[in-house]
Amino acid sequence: MKFNIPNFISGIIVTVLGLFFLILSFGIKTNSNDIFNASFMPKVYTTLIILFGISIIINSFKDKINHQTLKEYKGPILTMLLVTIYVIVIPILGYYLSTIIMIFAFLFIVKFENRVLLVLTPFIASALIYAVFEILLQVPIPKGSLF
Amino acid sequence: MDVLMEGFSNTLTFNTILFIFLGVISGIAIGVLPGLTATMGVALLLPITFGMEPLPGILLLIGVYFGAVYGGTITAILINTPGTPASAATALDGYPMTQKGEARKALTIATLSTSIGGIISVIVLILLAPQLANFALQFSAPETFALALFGITIISSLTGKSFAKGIVAGLVGLLIATIGLDPIGGTQRFTFGSMNLNNGVNLIPVMIGLFAAAEAFRSVEKLFSKDKIEVAIKKTKLKWSEFKSLITTILRSAGIGTFVGMIPGSGADITAFIAYNEAKRFSKDKSKFGKGEMKGIAAPEAANSSLTGGAMIPMLTLGIPGDAVTAVLLGALIVQGLQPGPMLFEQDGVLVYGLFIGMLIANLLILILGIYGTRFFTKVLLIPKAILVPVIIMLCAVGSYSLGNNYFDVIVMLVFGIIGYFMIKNDFPASPLILGLILGPIMESNFRRALVMSQGDFSIFITRPITAVLLIFAFITLFSPLIIKLIKKKYRKI
Incomplete structure (x- = not known):
């Protein structure tokens, strides 16, 4: 059926x-x-x-057959796992180090080819968060037990 | 009138205008990027406003909202890829004009129509909202309950592809709203022994999870598509005589957009299609539509931008958001310690009028940025999608944390990000869930208060005329999906 x-x-x-x-x-x-x-x-x-x-x-039983494939879930589920690990390590490593590792790991997983951007993106993104949230807006950032 | 003038002077400060400007620019950039919606943009930038004064903070978000709706148009016209669903109808004639080498003209029409539509809807908002708020001041517990029930029914049944799934999403939102201490007796419900759940589930991390993290997870699916985007804007200018021929279409469509926007649950995409079809119906030469007809751009653009002002009316006066973005804006107002609803006009009238003036400024900024900055915004398309996903995630983490310095909120964001992704995949709309979360406590406490008022007599919901009318509306809404389905079928055939 x-x-x-x-x-x-x-x-x-x-x-x-x-x-x-x-x-x-x-x-x-x-x-x-x-x-x-x-x-x-x-x-x-x-x-x-x-x-x-x-x-x-x-x-x-009446709806049209949905042609979703398990393959299209692969990328998102890998990302969810990565983000889960990221959320778990924030209280340990602190926001900035965890973020740098998360971005780097993500770009590595998706086989990002531009090596300059691969290295620069995690640092630039974290620096921007620091400048905008901590300095300019004085919004608190999660601190870790190590950093 | 004094309140209007005071709101005017409060808004016309360098800081406030700067934040509106930054909001509009960020919004346009977000709208240009296919896959990033106005709702996502507002949810992502919401945490930035936590430390700000209410007026510039909310106006920054409104700038993002208006900017994103407009930004989606740029890609719809230039590369036939609507940045947001609101611009889907614009692509029908916008892209053919680009193919004919008239991209510049198409963008100018879109910019003018957007600004004029937006300004008209704000003027209607200024005229209509205080009257509606005055009327709503008569509401007591039974009316507020009926209104909340009507709001949740209409959003749940109108959004999404499936009626049952929309209702389930709304009910789940209402159920989540019951977590924590009950609003009347203070009884613990579904806290599972967690101290963090005693005060209930925080709205902001849920919104960030559902609208931003979930969308980020979804965009990973398309990460491996490497479309080369080349954008060429030729200098064919819009003539004054051509613009004059569009004025009637713009005004008609702005009227449609504002009116439809006032109905909670009406989407910007379908409104744009309705205006497009009306423009076609009134046109002498219908055959030009779909081949680069200027009215085919003016109509959906004026409609989708005027919808923004229309959607603000129920949100500000009744506390019922018209769509997902206004739901997030409602959350932003609550975070700022304001309670949208009739009392907002009584207690914070200056702020409300300041918001109205700010909305007018946002529409004027769109006009300026649209005419002079399109080339710059198309450069945003060059940002690799792969970079956007982790950047969105890091913003989600910091955004959900910063509201209450609570790490638990980051976990809530992640959980709802994952739930949200599977909801998107299975056609469960997210906005009813958010609305359920917002309206749940209002609905429950007013329902129970009404029964206390009547000493347990249910006739209180039938004998009071406004309550009875609202409950009848809620009942009719339950049958509306069938009618809407028929309307959508008709308009989508264009």
């Missing part, structure tokens, strides 16, 4: 998410016996999420 797989999967995720939070909303401790207490709105929202999630699943 042919159906729209991405829509089917997203419908399942939406329904499970709704179900998960609906169960949690029954555990919200309130002192009020009134039905319109703190758990009322979460219950309404999650119930509707579940209903619409189910409708997305049902419609996935």
Whole structure:
């Protein structure tokens, strides 16, 4: 049987998410016996999420087939992994060093050919952030435990 | 009138005009780059305004917004690649004019139409917004609840390709808004024992994640395409007689744009197509359209720029943003300690009128920069896309951190960046989620307050006329996707 797989999967995720939070909303401790207490709105929202999630699943059997390939996800997922590592190391290495490494690593991953820009971009970008955010606007920058 | 004059003198300072100028320039550069949208630009530059005074800060972002809508036009005309969806209709006649060697003329028409359209819509905003705000001052808890419900319904059902997905996005936003302490009794909800979640999920990192990081992840997909872009601008100037023949089209389209912009959820792209089609309908020689007809540029440009002023009306007077960019601007106002809605005009009237004057200045700057700076802006296209992605990411990190000096916000940005990417891939629109997050607390607290007022009697939502009308609108909106689908089908066939 042919159906729209991405829509089917997203419908399942939406329904499970709704179900998960609906169960949690029954555990919200309130002192009020009134039905319109703190758990009322979460219950309404999650119930509707579940209903619409189910409708997305049902419609996935009627929708046109989506021709997404796993290959197009490769670049973005690699980038997400890199950014996740970047976010993890910021509290350790500090913002500037982590940023320089992240930009360099990204350009390396995408096989950026211009070697001058490959070396200069991380430093120029960090210097601009320093000048604009820290000096000019005095906006705080994340500091690391090492730097 | 005094407030208008005071707003006028507050805006006409060197600093404020400089920030509007910087905003417009950055906006045009962002708009020129295909893949970078006006929403992304405003979200990315939002953190810069944290340390600024409200007026120059918000005007910088408004400059980015207006500039980006215009910037998208430059590439639509020169290389047939609309920088933003708002300029898709402009490419239909803009690019054929470039092919005929009339790029300069096409750009001049676009610049003039954009500025005139923008200025008209700001004048309508100045005239209409205070009246609407005055009317909205009568709103009590039931009306505010109904208005919030209407706002979320209309945005969720009108944006995106699928009605169900739009509604789910809005509901998820509303659900996220319930995280933290509940607004009436202070009960903890979905905090999972985290201190960081006690105050709820911060709006700014969510916006930066959904609109900037997610788009950056998506643009990696196209990173390996190496299109050579060559831009040649020939010097064919627009004659005065030619401009005169466009005035009616510009005025009509500006009217369409302003009016449609006031309806929350109406997109700039579809508005531009509506104006284009109307220009074609009124034209004596319809066959010229699509082959380099000047009215085919003037109409969508006047419409998409006048939409910006129109979209500001519900945002400033009712606190309901008209589209994704105004949702981000609403966030910017909240960060500055201002609460968009009818009270904004009462409490910060000078600031509001300062914003209006600033918008007029932004449109005039577009006119000047558009006429003299196009060559410079096309150079932005030479920046390799590969460099933009990590630069956007580093701005996302610093932007989400700098609001509250909280590292947790950087994690929130990353999480929503990843969620946002998969939302884009699966046609879930992001703006209803943001709107749900903004309107969730307003909706819930006013719903519960209304029931306290009526001692639990639901008839309070039917017996009060404004509440009843707004709830009927919300109900009708649920059936509107079908009508919109039919309209889109008709206009896209052009």
